[in-house]
Amino acid sequence: MCGIVAALAARNVQGILLEGLKRLEYRGYDSAGLAVLNADGELRRQRAVGKVAALEEKLAQGALSGHIGIAHTRWATHGKPFEVNAHPHVAGDAAGGCLAVVHNGIIENFEPLKRELEADGVVFESETDTEVVAHLIERAFGETGDLLAAVQTTLARIDGAYALAVMHAEAPREIVGARKGSPLVVGVGIDESFIASDALALLQVTDRFIYLQEGDVVRLSDGRGIEIFAAGERIERSTHTYEHGDAAASRGEYRHFMLKEIHEQPAVIAATLEGRLSGSRVLESSFGVGAKTLFARVEQVHIIACGTSYHAGMVARYWLEKLAGLPTQVEVASEYRYRDVVVPKNTLFVTLSQSGETADTLAALRYAKTLDYLGALAICNVPGSSLTRESDFALMTQAGPEIGVASTKAFTTQLVGLLMLTLSLRQTRGDACEAALVQALRELPATLDRALEMDAPIAELSEAFAEKHHALFLGRGTQFPIALEGALKLKEISYIHAEAYPAGELKHGPLALVDADMPVIAVAPNDELLEKLKSNLQEVRARGGQLFVFADEGVALGSADELRVLHVPRIDEILAPILYTLPLQLLSYHVAVLKGTDVDQPRNLAKSVTVE
Template identity: 60%
Template sequence: MCGIVGAIAQRNITPILMEGLRRLEYRGYDSAGIAVLTDDGSDKHGSMLRVRAVGKVVELENALAATPAHGHLGIAHTRWATHGKPAERNAHPHISGSLAVVHNGIIENHGPLRKKLVALGYEFVSETDTEVVAHLVAHYYSETQDLLGAFRTALNELHGAYALAMIHEDQPQTLYCARMGSPLVIGEGSGEHYVASDPLALLQVTDRFRYLEEGDHARLTNTQCEIWDRDNNTAVRPVKRYEHAAFSMEKGEYRHFMLKEIFEQPQAISDTLSGILAKDHVLTAILGPDAETRLHEIENIHIVACGTSYHAGLVARYWIEEQADMPCSVEVASEYRYRTVVVPKNTLLITISQSGETADTLAALRFAKDQGYLATLAICNVAGSSLVREADWRLLTHAGPEIGVASTKAFTTQLVALLWLTTALAQVRGKDPERIASNVAALRKLPQIIEQALLLESRITTLAERFATKHHALFLGRGTHYPIAMEGALKLKEISYIHAEAYAAGELKHGPLALVDEDMPVVSVAPSDALLEKLKSNLEEVSARGGQLITFACETVDQSEDNNHEMISLPWVEDCISPILYTIPLQLLSYHVALVKGTDVDKPRNLAKSVTVE
């Protein structure tokens, strides 16, 4: 959500910083600020000039028009309030003496550090966790007069997630930065260096970047880029050219936006997880400074959503009830406010929407305001949307622009956000720490697992030919994979116009089995979980009636197949991320079936990307 831009250059860097902030506006924020070491055009550098404003970047521009900033070194920031309300005193950069710092992330131990610094005589003027960083570095610098050493010592005391950029009047040619749990890149220019939380912020000046790794910190001048790892060993981070097409509004090398967005999922998931995971737990403070207390008060969950987002909520119900031991109900938003809603004590309402403007979901949120909920939470991909603005809490999915009508990366990032929330609820309720750490580890490796699943495309391309003449299909799943089967069926019908329905596999004998014959493809998801043997029995029922079985199965599952049964292997993963993994081949299947059918993949008939009418 927050954004960082910094620069050390041979020209006035204020326009670079401001353009960077404008390019980061899509991430959502409530205040903005800039700090520049000023000069008058000569070699003599002046003092630190800081300008901050509440609201949009244009408000900061107006403030700079009244107080111009000209200099060769500076940092800038857009902030979304976590610790401290939106106010100029809480906006970044934060200053301690002659030092200024900007920060993304959460400093979990800011409380005890603040007490320590107050005892040392430091005065705090903001409510933020970031001001702790400024005073901490300033304190160690006052003792040693070694700015790099002071920066390192301070970093060793910080717990949580951070991306940092720092400047000091005593070193007017040097920019410091560090990352732990939040992304930060170094941009390479001609006799210039830049830093940013997102490469998009710097594409107006460079397309060459060094990507800092966990625990890295760096010192930059016009001509030098020194990087060290968490053990203070010199680290080499190669310069990589940014692939503009991969994350732009153009299709680039891809035939359709939908395929491009399917392949963007590893990056989208990585971006969504940025800054919200610690080593073995999740950072609940991303929801606000009182999140830990408020989350502990929650006793029930209601989830309201439409379409694909509704399927994400159905998966979350399994997670929440199993891991957080908390009742959870999920409802279609278009039905929710047209019945009598009974709200148990201390219930959190979660609304899920890709656009944040879905009419039924937004109306449900507004309806819920008078129903006695403890709080409301929006899970959304658009920071400035109505849903995000009107909810008490927000959890953003950083999927980036999604152009294809059939949602892909928005869905998987919603699942990631919901698994994070499940873990947060379990954490504050004192559930098994090993389970919580396992969830965090699984989420960290998820982008790489998704990369492996995308390698199945060539196999699925061949498989899609089977659907060329079909008019109907069944999708089967059990447990958390039943909603994934529902999502697979929805994708197929959306873009190929093949009638597809999903069932909990145990329901086959209660009616759907009558539809099964040699012309009915039956797609199932078969992870290696506690329900596998039950699912195998259900598939035998299909096979005995001549149905064409297509099974996406864990690599540990018996791979026996025949003319009527084709199996595609996926890597074994922990149960908690399995639904996200098994979504990928179903997306690819629907896409390639649509290609075979010759339909308009990105703009299927009768559908709109954002349903803004009831």
């Protein structure tokens, strides 16, 4: 994976493909490439490691000209980020190949298919799973002479998640695309058509799109136009007009980047899940080749991180022990390497970082590699970062650029990544995931959209904090780390001193702070600890404290002058930490705006902490 662009036009498509790749750079990637069919019907390809600018520089020295082409930005999953592993991949006997393919996703059964092809004499030039697809389609095309039929035959043989775009020198005015578990859109132009993994890549050429559904296959061709097939039958899909498409580095309609990034969370969480769920399970290959074998040996987990990422790790401890039955330790990276660490047998080392360049986390990883860990896994937002390069395995979140210093969407995508890790470890231990939980995970983006509708009432509630200097956050179970994260956000951007405690600890000290001038914020999902939490809240009310509670819509807490309740959409309790993060982010944001602080660049803080 990461980005796909394809074009069939009456003009040279090189510029269209390059611009499309540039518009997909926000996703993160480590190489880029494109292929076109020239006027002589020859397939020509150019690839480069690094940024799209490196590819553009190569093309400046030798441009590719043609009216049909495909392009790709890649984040390495199968094979290191070398040019030989970059997309497009080709197959066929002609010099440079006859067929070219680009692919997002993971082909789970590529190894037996590769052995089968090698037994037939196919020689592979890359380490990727995608090249297997190229050779399978080429072999099927040799039998049928029809590109659409060849793709459909191949799809019946592959397992996993994919979005594909394919072209062939012997079908010179035709592109075939397909999707399963990874998005693909068709751009509708005037006498020209396009395919991309994201509509943003094509806004330069069209604002009309057909969003392919799971299992769809599409053929773009001269004469026949755009044809879509499902289960082998021709069908129709609606065309939609794209009405807004701000660049990732622009605030667009939002006052601050932080607010924009809070509202982007449903989309980036959907992108993080993209291509990584199949049926009622998580694809272990999402974590890299060999991850499933490694996961089967894991008996303990150590999670190391800093700041917000540390809070994500704290939530994951509850998940890993409850769902996967794995003892888990979570530690602040800046402390980890300054003690004598005892590593239990078969322990997986997990690091979390938005940038992948956090100095303390990198130092902890390097120290861990001198110890007897089973392996090192990074969950990170930046492909090609030091953390991902130096780890044995990596799961890339798809948060896109996060410009606000106070992390929002990077945190929630880390939580999604950690839950996928938990479910993968559960699966490899022989316990099937609950189908209802996986379905709730699929529905999470829509639930988060509903939570964002709380923006206006939270803005109103924030006025109660404008003159405050201290705040106390409470949570129980998985919500305690979310309370910690809420307190961190408030102090980061509003400069209000905030602390968080497990609600059951109130009587062990924090109650001494509670009075009418100390706002107390609590998160109250409808879980097994709800009744305990209600008792803790009564302790606050009895001492004249002012309570602000974010509660499940099915929880009745009453209302009074000292108690204000905002209801949060109902959700599976496992996913509640992700959902309840959003209202706390919105609260911190609106309080900071009222106090007039620099929301996106708070004093004394940096986005990527690259010093110890």
